[in-house]
Structure formats: C-alpha cells, structure tokens
Amino acid sequence: MAKIQVLLVDDHQVVMEGFKARLDNETNIEVIATATNGADALKNAEQYQPDVVLMDISMPEMNGIEATRHFRQHFPEIKVLILTMHDNREYILQVMQAGASGYILKEVSAQEMVQAIEAVHQGGRYFCRLVADTVFAAPIEPVEPAQAVLTALSRREETVLRQVALGKSSKKIALELGISTRTVETHRQNIKHKLNMNSTAELTAYAVKENLI
Incomplete structure (x- = not known):
C-alpha cells in the first residue's frame, strides 16, 4: 500500500522536527517535505504534490488560514489538516470555512495525529475532542442535550x-x-x-x- 505523503508546515524548527520524528515511526505515512510558512508550503506543494498538508496557523509571511484558502483554490485535491496550539473558536471556524479538512491541537497523541491524517486523506473530516467542544461551547444559554x-x-x-x-x-x-x-x-x-x-x-x-x- 502506498504511503500517505505529508507536507509538514510549522515556523518553529524544533517543534517541526519533533512532529516529523513522530510520523517517521509510522509505516503508512511519509513526510516528503517541510516548510516554515504558508508561501513556502504552496511552493513545496506544487513541487512534491503531497496528499496531506499538516499545517500550523500562526506563521510569518503567510499564515495557515490564508494558506488554506490558496490550497483550496489552487490544489483542491490536497487535504489540509491544521495542527496548532490555538483552540480559539474563531480560529477554528475561520480555518474550516477556508477549506481545511480537519483541526487538531499539538497536544494530541501520536496515535490521534495519525488517525487525523488517515481520516482527511480518505476524504473525511477530523476534529480532536477539545476542538469540537470549543466550537460548541455555549457560555450564555444552556443548549439541549x-x-x-x-x-x-x-x-x-x-x-x-x-x-x-x-x-x-x-x-x-x-x-x-x-x-x-x-x-x-x-x-x-x-x-x-x-x-x-x-x-x-x-x-x-x-x-x-x-x-x-
């Protein structure tokens, strides 16, 4: 079975290397390229044609939200999975409306990260539990069960x-x-x-x- 080709995008080198080390242990996933901002991610996507882009939001030159819009417009076949520390509801909704297929936090386990990559690669959507809870938080009025x-x-x-x-x-x-x-x-x-x-x-x-x- 062909490996899922991943482009990893994060402006913190140490963090990116840590995530790459996680994924290098997986038999069905291969990190084929990395980038430190959205603009470079788009260039690398054109060159390497990854299946999934695993991307942070806060980055210089072009952030993850803007980059996601460009991916949807220019590379609609490439799935974008957001991997970030931001659990802000507005960020989540903006990224999903921009065209991302999923949103997970950097604190998730390696197993869940792999599950998320596999899910979006297969055409599905993936939110980690905390993100889903954040989207549906209702601080003003209680909602129905x-x-x-x-x-x-x-x-x-x-x-x-x-x-x-x-x-x-x-x-x-x-x-x-x-x-x-x-x-x-x-x-x-x-x-x-x-x-x-x-x-x-x-x-x-x-x-x-x-x-x-």
Whole structure:
C-alpha cells in the first residue's frame, strides 16, 4: 500500500522536527517535505504534490488560514489538516470555512495525529475532542442535550448532515441520494435552523462530535 505523503508546515524548527520524528515511526505515512510558512508550503506543494498538508496557523509571511484558502483554490485535491496550539473558536471556524479538512491541537497523541491524517486523506473530516467542544461551547444559554437535538432531525436530514460533514457538495449529495440539488439545499437550511448553526464548519464539527462520521 502506498504511503500517505505529508507536507509538514510549522515556523518553529524544533517543534517541526519533533512532529516529523513522530510520523517517521509510522509505516503508512511519509513526510516528503517541510516548510516554515504558508508561501513556502504552496511552493513545496506544487513541487512534491503531497496528499496531506499538516499545517500550523500562526506563521510569518503567510499564515495557515490564508494558506488554506490558496490550497483550496489552487490544489483542491490536497487535504489540509491544521495542527496548532490555538483552540480559539474563531480560529477554528475561520480555518474550516477556508477549506481545511480537519483541526487538531499539538497536544494530541501520536496515535490521534495519525488517525487525523488517515481520516482527511480518505476524504473525511477530523476534529480532536477539545476542538469540537470549543466550537460548541455555549457560555450564555444552556443548549439541549445532543440526542434531543438529533431526534429533531428527520432521517433524511441526518443523512444529508453526514454527507455535508464528509465535505460533499450539494450537487454530489443530490446525485448519491437521487434527489434534486434544490432539495438538498432545502435540507441543509432546515438542518442549520434546527441546530441553530450558520456555517458548514459548525455542522461538520457537530457531526464529528456526535460520531455521525
């Protein structure tokens, strides 16, 4: 089986070497290149064509959020997995809206890091538990229990939510379910309304947290 080709991006050399050492122990993952900022990451991506980019947010010249937008535009086939110390909700949502496939914190275990890389490489999404909890923190008003919210969704809405969380477009979901794109869009709006969410990033994080994918 071919190894998952990873581009590692972090502006702290010691930190980057530590993560590279972690991944070098894995039989199914290979770090083929490194970069210290988003601009260099894009150049290396063009040269090495990695499967997954494991990237920090705070970096000089071009940060991870901006770089993620460029990856989505110029290298849509390359999956971006954010690996950072920032657990700020705004950062998380900005990066996911920019096109990242996952978000994990630097404190996660080597095993979870590998799981995240494998998940996004296979076309899925991945959030570590703390990130998912941060996205759904509700400091002002208590929210309904997750199961109660889930039961408010119809079976078809749950199916659509699962497909959305996997990063599929409304057109692709419509083809797979045998319904119109307009119907899928209606389901998506209904789901957002029922869950009181405004973005695809929030829906994705919710689906991951509730183990729908």
